Amino acid sequence: MQSAPTNEFLTRKHVAYFQRCLSLLPHSYQCLDSTRLTLGMFCFSGLDLLGTLTTVLSQDERRGYIDWIYAQQVTAAVTDVPGSHGFCGGPFSGPMTSEDKARNHYTVANLAATYSALVSLVVLGDDLARVDRHEIVTSLRHLQQPNGGFTPHPYSIECDLRFVYCACAICHLLDDWSGVDKAKAVGFIRACQQYDGGFATAPGNESHGGVLVSAVASLKLMGHLDDDTAFDRSAAVAWGLRQQDRGFHGRVNKEDDTCYSYWIGAGLKVMGAYDLVNLERQRAFLLATQRHIGGFGKAPSDYPDTLHSYMGLTAFSMMGEPGLKELIPELNISMDAYQAFRARQSSALCRSSPI
Template sequence: MTFDFDKHINYFLSNLRMLPSAYTETETNRMTLAFFCLAGLELLGATDKVISDQNKHDWIDWIYAQQILPTKDNENELNKTHCGFRGSSWSGRSFQPHASHCEYQPYDSAHIANTYTALMNLLILGDDLSRVNRKAVLTTIRNLQQADGSISPTDGSLERDVRFIYCASAISYMLNDWSAIDVESTIEYIKRLQSYEYAIGQSPGEESHGGSTFCGVGALTLMNHQQDGLLNKEKLIKWCVSRQSSGFEGRPNKKADTCYCFWIGATLKVIFL
């Protein structure tokens, strides 16, 4: 079967411009869906060929309009755990891509995964991140990190898993500022995620999984602590290679799935950097 570049490019473009009806229920995560499309176009070498300068300008403004900023009268308090980027304009805030502050709304919060994909989207579109309130983003991450080294995706969330450690690490790497993360406790937490197979689960004591293994290895690599963070690299490599059948599976005795060609393949790639 021949890979149809044009069909893939047109699919990504159509999803950027309007979500298909089957995806509209995920509107609150539109930022992340946009990242999948933009990253796909970038991997195909098509970004500058098929996206006009006007579209880039408009989409960059849309991304900045989703930025949750400090409040004007109490910059360091009301929004200190809410800043970053939301997934879409679902909350009904006015479109203000050049704002420097915003009003506090308790249920309108940034999400660490959408902050990660927003920064990625901006960089793919050629933005210089000059409108990102770096201090506010980093203050929020600092407040989302827990005493055990894990990181929550939003203020008050009970989720604590390695996906959000990866997002926080990627944000810190892109902003070139690691002051928001307690790196030592984060490394110790990732060590606790490594099972008897030496791959990585989402939370301590959980089964190793292809997606969480990539997130853990990716975070350690971004922190430049892969060597001291991985308990047994050779056995981890063996676990990854053992996931291959017709494609790659995410866990032992599961069916192969195309997404794990990325998660497992990227893990192996990062390990051998």
């Protein structure tokens, strides 16, 4: 999909793009039906960063989306499988029902969808009052493995840094760390840092830009970012900076890709090294992947998609683009949305406290 690059950030086109995606997605998204909640998160968060969430979506529409998200919650009433509680990615397996727990044996939440659900609820202005906090935190204890890593759900054999991050972000947003053994999690992160300074998805794998922010954001959320024994900070910064050509690429000898401007850029931001990024080159690359119909593609010749479109916005936010809200890189939530959420939490606590 070719379109002439422009030096202008197309704010109104991006707003229109995310509005369209909330209403109708191209047929190519059919294979992503089980991750519909995450696709929604990209759209909600994109509109929030653009400062238009509450203007383009009415209060009733936002409430409708909140109710739809809660409809994806897997509670103890639905299934009693240990480690299965939280949110699933969409209604692909049918409506939640408590009538037959045996039938629901494979109706399980997963950590990525639970993270997406909580972020979306925060951005949409919910207070998380309907979140089954106890069961989610209890599930985390079942999903953490002896090596400190996490699997996304009880039937998965995947165990990598992405799910460590999801667990840490969930605990932070719920303000309850009782489901995570921090010492083991830090040990797993340390084992994932490779000889070249980058982080792999799991110990012994190749360093990959997609998990740089997962590693360092998890450490920051757990309070171990400044722990010299947790990881080699200078080596991680050097590895991240080596991945920049114009934009960033995820592995050695790969092409630059819009999404790594967040995955690697946010990792550098968390480590306090974002000032070392060549922002002029990155901006030129991102403007080349920006599409005239709104959104961003993976590369300059690609059609836009929700993931790369949202990650493009986060990169522009971190670069200080006028009109975009400030991003909290370790949570991937705007500062405005997060502060409003904490204010709602404080207000709810005051209302529930005895006089």
